[in-house]
Amino acid sequence: MPELPEVETIKRYLNKAIIGKRIVDIEILSKKQFPDNPKEVIGAEIIGIERRAKMLILRLDNQKSLVVHLKLSGQLIWTEKKELSTKTTRVILSIGKGKLFFNEMRKFGWIKVLNQKQLDLELKRIGPEPFGKDFSIGYLQKVFEKSARPIKTVLLDQKKIAGIGNIYANEALFEAKINPQKPVNKLTAKEIERLRKAILSVLKEGIKYGGSSAADQLYIKPDSSFGSYQQHFRIYQKNGENCQKCKTIIKRISLGGRGTFFCPKCQH
DNA sequence: AGTACAGCCTGCCTGC
């Protein structure tokens, strides 16, 4: 699923491909997923692309932005050559001489047209970016001490920390040697320090490999090629296999309705 | 205020 590293990969690609180009046309195949009036942005030039949490923000020269959330199964595919429409294509943005396909199997994802005020409001609800300066040990201590929820549930809470999804939450907790079920207010100072470091490390690794395109995930890069971070998973979907550190069999449980993987020995 | 959970939607897997 597209999390911070996947969306960051898409952002970097599109920054090279579509900046300075104009939106020529928008074809909406699933109204629910593009609820606004496309005329508000047709003719506008794309002047910048940013990522915030798992959202991609296309800044336009008319004070508006196109904000994209890929949710579980979204793809953004860029092409200047052949027609790449598929049965999960929901929106087609004609940009300059090319086309950007918004494909999304489950119909959870969306594209919104927001003005600056609406965008500020949307972004204000989300916690600090892991690579930003607000994501400090002090901030985490403050957030963690107020709650007894399992640490993994808190990692997935976008109001607390931006951009972490199920894959990177699992990987970070394994890296930090913390049990995903541990109440967050029971984490020691050392564990919080290890966790912060582990989050940055797995997200960085995810970006380095262009995100993860595992078998059941639909994320691919805008040029239709696969990310390769799935080859570097240490814990995610490794249930039944041996932990690479201690050989103990990796367990899978459901936590907050989400698949959770951990080594019972390393992460006690 | 914080927390839990149904619902959104589709394809895949399981069991009959």
Next chain:
DNA sequence: TGCAGGCAGGCTGTAC
């Protein structure tokens, strides 16, 4: 073989 039912999963709205 075919089909119904269950499940996964990010995030929002609602209920407690």
